[in-house]
Amino acid sequence: MLNARVTMVQGMKTTANAGQDMQKHEATGRDTRAAILTRAIRANVPLRKTFVQANKGADSRPGPLKDFVTGRDLRGLRAYLMIVAACSNGEKGWTTEHDSAVWARLMDVDKAATPQSARTGAWRALCRLADRKLIECSRSGTMIKVTLLREDGTGKAYDRPKGDTEENRFLQIPTTFWTQGRDEKLSLPGLALFLVVAREKHWATFPAEWAPQWYGWSPDTHERGLKQLVELEYVQARAFKKKAPLAPLGFTIAQQYQRALITRPRKPPKKTTGSTPE
Known part of the structure; x- marks a missing residue:
């Protein structure tokens, strides 16, 4: 009887250890963000300043950033900045495509949701960005394609800011902001x-x-x-x-x-x- 109990406990420990080992080999949100930034091959991510605030002389100074703050949309803001990071190198025409589960992990939606709910949450977050005219998005099956638009929320086609004019002035975010987890805090x-x-x-x-x-x-x-x-x-x-x-x-x-x-x-x-x- 004692030997049977010992064997059962050992079996439970083995199962638990196996589960922990499997989790170690599963990509996290930070892993996914780092992989996207590695593929983008850059040290800094450019973002037009008009996303934060319109230039002097405009009828209204607040930029599209305002809607994220007043709408309490932290998930959407984090997702948008990563989309800029993924698309703005122009390798695929300002477009990136991933499975909806990857998008969910990218936004950390998967941490407190079932797999299907996480997929749905990711799609809804991307649709909010489309409503703000910051991206275009479409899906086919589980794949979601996102195309970057101009950061000022006008819905104009994106082009890489060069800093040559007032409208093209940009700030830069180091990729270490994401790879070292500073965004998460x-x-x-x-x-x-x-x-x-x-x-x-x-x-x-x-x-x-x-x-x-x-x-x-x-x-x-x-x-x-x-x-x-x-x-x-x-x-x-x-x-x-x-x-x-x-x-x-x-x-x-x-x-x-x-x-x-x-x-x-x-x-x-x-x-x-x-x-x-x-």
Whole structure:
């Protein structure tokens, strides 16, 4: 009887260990994102600045990013940034195609859903992006094809931004932002403010009281996003004096922010000139 119980326990342990070993060999969302970035063959991902905010002189300053924040669509925003990363190298005409299960894993939808629900959730997230005129998507069986459109939400065909005009100015996100899992730690306000800070030059000010007019979300959302970025050390902050003639001391203290080194664009490796053999 004792030997039988020991054998049963050992069998249960063996089954559990086998299950754990199988899980080790299953790709995670981060693995999938890394594979896409490896295939894209790039160190940084370009994103037009008009996605975050329209250029000066526009009737309305908030860009398409506003709708993700006000719609509380973190999944959609993360998916969109990965689509830009996957498509913007132009290898397949700004288009990428994957099985719906791969899309679900790419968005981490599979973590808390059945396989079929995850597939459905991924398709719905992509449809929301299509409704915002940021992508075109279609499906055939379990395969979903996505084509990137211009980042300003106009529905125009995509072309790679070159920075030669105001409309073509772009920010860059290092691929390590995804491969090292930094995107996974950010809330929706944090991710939105990361793009806001990335849009500007070093040591810029981002006053919360201007957030509704400039970006389309509340001052509270703005402040929470900046706070998270500083706490995670994705962004650096420093205080500076600002002249204020009507203040008791003649100045007020404000904050400036810039991306920390770990979240700045990576410089391409320098080309080395080899010596010519004699």
